[in-house]
Amino acid sequence: MTFHQLLKEQGTFITLEKGAYLFKQGELNRSLYFVQSGLLKGFYISENGAESVKSFILANDVIGNLTALVDNQVCTFNVIALQEVSLIALPYDTLITQTKLDHGLASGVIELLMKLAIKKERREYEFLCLSPEQRYLKLIEQSELLMTQVTQIDIAGYLGITPVSLSRIKKRIEQGQQ
Amino acid sequence: MTFHQLLKEQGTFITLEKGAYLFKQGELNRSLYFVQSGLLKGFYISENGAESVKSFILANDVIGNLTALVDNQVCTFNVIALQEVSLIALPYDTLITQTKLDHGLASGVIELLMKLAIKKERREYEFLCLSPEQRYLKLIEQSELLMTQVTQIDIAGYLGITPVSLSRIKKRIEQGQQ
DNA sequence: TATGCGCATTAACTTAAGATAATAACCAAT
DNA sequence: ATTGGTTATTATCTTAAGTTAATGCGCATA
Missing domain, CATH: 2.60.120.10 (Jelly Rolls)
Structure with a gap:
């Protein structure tokens, strides 16, 4: 079975x-x-x-x-x-x-x-080794669809930061790109 | 077996x-x-x-x-x-x-x-919900023996911070206690 | 249509962590 | 004993995140 x-x-x-x-x-x-x-x-x-x-x-x-x-x-x-x-x-x-x-x-x-266990290990790695900004970049790269279905409050909560911080990170990234 | x-x-x-x-x-x-x-x-x-x-x-x-x-x-x-x-x-x-x-x-x-998996979940929780200072306090509470066997460099590496930061955290805690 | 609520952004300020460098203590090995 | 390497602390400066509050937007619902 x-x-x-x-x-x-x-x-x-x-x-x-x-x-x-x-x-x-x-x-x-x-x-x-x-x-x-x-x-x-x-x-x-x-x-x-x-x-x-x-x-x-x-x-x-x-x-x-x-x-x-x-x-x-x-x-x-x-x-x-x-x-x-x-x-x-x-x-x-x-x-x-x-x-x-x-x-x-x-x-x-x-x-x-x-x-x-492998999934948990990956998340552990991200908290241990990556900055909030790097974690955010990885997240949008890995789950574009999800990003359209949850609020920024929840994304921030998932990254372990505040929504205000996430907003700033997004702005930093935008400005760095152009 | x-x-x-x-x-x-x-x-x-x-x-x-x-x-x-x-x-x-x-x-x-x-x-x-x-x-x-x-x-x-x-x-x-x-x-x-x-x-x-x-x-x-x-x-x-x-x-x-x-x-x-x-x-x-x-x-x-x-x-x-x-x-x-x-x-x-x-x-x-x-x-x-x-x-x-x-x-x-x-x-x-x-x-x-x-x-x-439970062990990994606990560590995930600590990164997600606790500050470096709180993680440090939990660590010394849970593994006193270990603290005597590893360098502060490695403890900091485990907490996801720099040794300099750990030193400051220790000082903050000391000063808060007296 | 008007009201209210939740969401996202922005600003101002505070707090803590990163980076770098200097110093001192300690240990090991020559 | 002296040298060199590692460790821990401290100081200075920079950078980023937390906190709080204000604003504007969009959506749902009365």
């Missing part, structure tokens, strides 16, 4: 309208979600209320709160629908049970997790 | 003296390494020669260059021994082959990868 087959057989279909939360920081949540269509945003809220964007979640992505799933803790971040979204939900425990029964599935999950 | 049993049965024992490289950016490398003892440093070198510290690698950690292993590409970072180190090397292909044969091993690898 593949991961996608498991989703179809054991998953439950969900839709969220724009602005609805998939889960919130502080809640318990024991499911994984596969995005069929739409766009979501994962974000942290700090004590002072500031929002930092962890990730944009697109069609064909899998999303879940690892800490909540693996360590059975409370969610460490929020996920909200930026558009109407359709998802397949799968309880984490079902996945674990099935990977223990089905060897092919286990291999598929290993592949998924490797790709996830 | 567990991951550790596989290491013992199929792994090869390696020692590195202080200053020796386990692998270098740009090289090909197809192995995973389990650290039995000692301390290593993973780091990126940018085009301008600047060094950024990806991680400190301690006893009982597993290290390997994911991109190089999974995508069969060239290493994206360096690993150097900060002390004399003893390791067990395991070819990645052996691991993959064995996970396909041994279901228990596959489950163990899934667990390992989940923990890895």
Whole structure:
């Protein structure tokens, strides 16, 4: 069995309208979600209320709160629908049970997790080694479409800077080009 | 079979003296390494020669260059021994082959990868949401021992700032406390 | 059509980090 | 003992990001 087959057989279909939360920081949540269509945003809220964007979640992505799933803790971040979204939900425990029964599935999950780790490693690299301006240039180069679907506030939140700063960066880049 | 049993049965024992490289950016490398003892440093070198510290690698950690292993590409970072180190090397292909044969091993690898992903997520969070000063405070709180074993240059490299900045941060903290 | 709200830009000011260089302390090796 | 190299601190100056506030724009809705 593949991961996608498991989703179809054991998953439950969900839709969220724009602005609805998939889960919130502080809640318990024991499911994984596969995005069929739409766009979501994962974000942290700090004590002072500031929002930092962890990730944009697109069609064909899998999303879940690892800490909540693996360590059975409370969610460490929020996920909200930026558009109407359709998802397949799968309880984490079902996945674990099935990977223990089905060897092919286990291999598929290993592949998924490797790709996830590589993705995280790339983002870590960008924060560690690149300036906000360099991160912004990489982002627009890699996801032009996304840039048209999210606000500058969210892009700034994703880059770890303020919207004001992002506006200045854009201006710097423009002026450097002409 | 567990991951550790596989290491013992199929792994090869390696020692590195202080200053020796386990692998270098740009090289090909197809192995995973389990650290039995000692301390290593993973780091990126940018085009301008600047060094950024990806991680400190301690006893009982597993290290390997994911991109190089999974995508069969060239290493994206360096690993150097900060002390004399003893390791067990395991070819990645052996691991993959064995996970396909041994279901228990596959489950163990899934667990390992989940923990890895959680670790990466935490570091991502720190870069995204915390200031250099806050990251420094967290680091000394979490790994007092490490702080005595690495230079301030490397700590700064790990925090994504310059040694001069770290020195200033330390001073700020001292002055704030008294 | 008018009102209000969210978004993006801009300005003014503050704060912190980068760059460079000088200095001192320390360690290692000749 | 002396030399040289690395490390950490400090000073000076530059650059960029944070903060706050004002402005203008566009969109939705009353």
